[in-house]
Amino acid sequence: MNVHVFQAVRDKPWDLAMVTSLLIHLLVFFYFSSTVSKSIPDYGVRLDIMLQPRMQAISVMESVPAPVIPAPVIPVHKKIGGSIQEQVELVPVEVFVPMDQQQSWIPEPEELAEPVVERAVAAPLLTAMESMVELDDVSQTDFRDEMREVYLASILRIIESARYYPHSARKRGYEDVVKVSFRLMEDGSIKDLLVDGRYSVLRSAAGDAVTQSSPFPRPPESIEVPVLVNYSMIFELS
Template sequence: MVKKPQEVVQEHISKPIVTKTTNKIIKQDQQEDSIKEQKRLRFIIKLRERINHNKFYPNRAIKMGIEGSVAVEFMLNEDGSITNIHVLSGQKVFRNSACKAIEDSAPIHVEAGLFDFPKQFKVTLVYDLQ
């Protein structure tokens, strides 16, 4: 029985690339990207949990029975520090609490190579009296 030679792809003067190997490399890269994306999602979930843990309900809002939310953006730096906290929207009564919750969440450990830094995040903190 005669074996067929592996298919070879050539581009101009570059070295030949064996497609079977290339397909394996592409699949491996896709798996690595998928794993990295899962790690990013887990990090974001933990970040939100940490911020919510540091959140407090302002006394004035409790007394007045006010509920609502605040959207905030901030920069996460490679060293885990947080900078450039900006309120995007939300009731005024909750703004200081939201910013303080984010400030108190730093420093945050970030696995090397997980993001390009500085990384901007946007979160919405919900204030519910229930």
């Protein structure tokens, strides 16, 4: 049997070395542990560890200043130019409200009366009057023009009634448009008579018709005098 053990130990030298090292380390550990425990003195002190509950952080709210509430608007009456006009002046007043009353009390806005404003009526009225005057001036101008046309038409009818065709001009076959111009005065007389035409016999007949018809009726007061008359007298054989 010893021969078999020796044979097993000889075949496995590493196993024997490991077992021997383990035994030596165990002996050394137990020896040092007993020596260290004896060398530490006993002071008789007991340590008690108590766990305290964690305190919650309390946030301190900052003080909020009380809001400033504007005072109601006070209307002030001022007399301007003999009439009373209402003007509004704002007087700022600071009102401090405690924090506990801010949510429960809210001032209601006061309704303000609309300021009385005097409307200017003179300017539109003046504009309307100026427009009427302008229309009146236009109407008067149109009226004067119409009166002048009517008066000149009556003068020309008088001249035409006095016009004649000379026998010599008819015999020779003279035809022409003679230009006649003159100034008609306030009393109906004529001045600065001018006659322009191709044939002298027809010019003489046109001038005679004007001079024989004068003096003409007096022009109306609405017509400016002297009145310049330009007339084309036609001599034409039918």
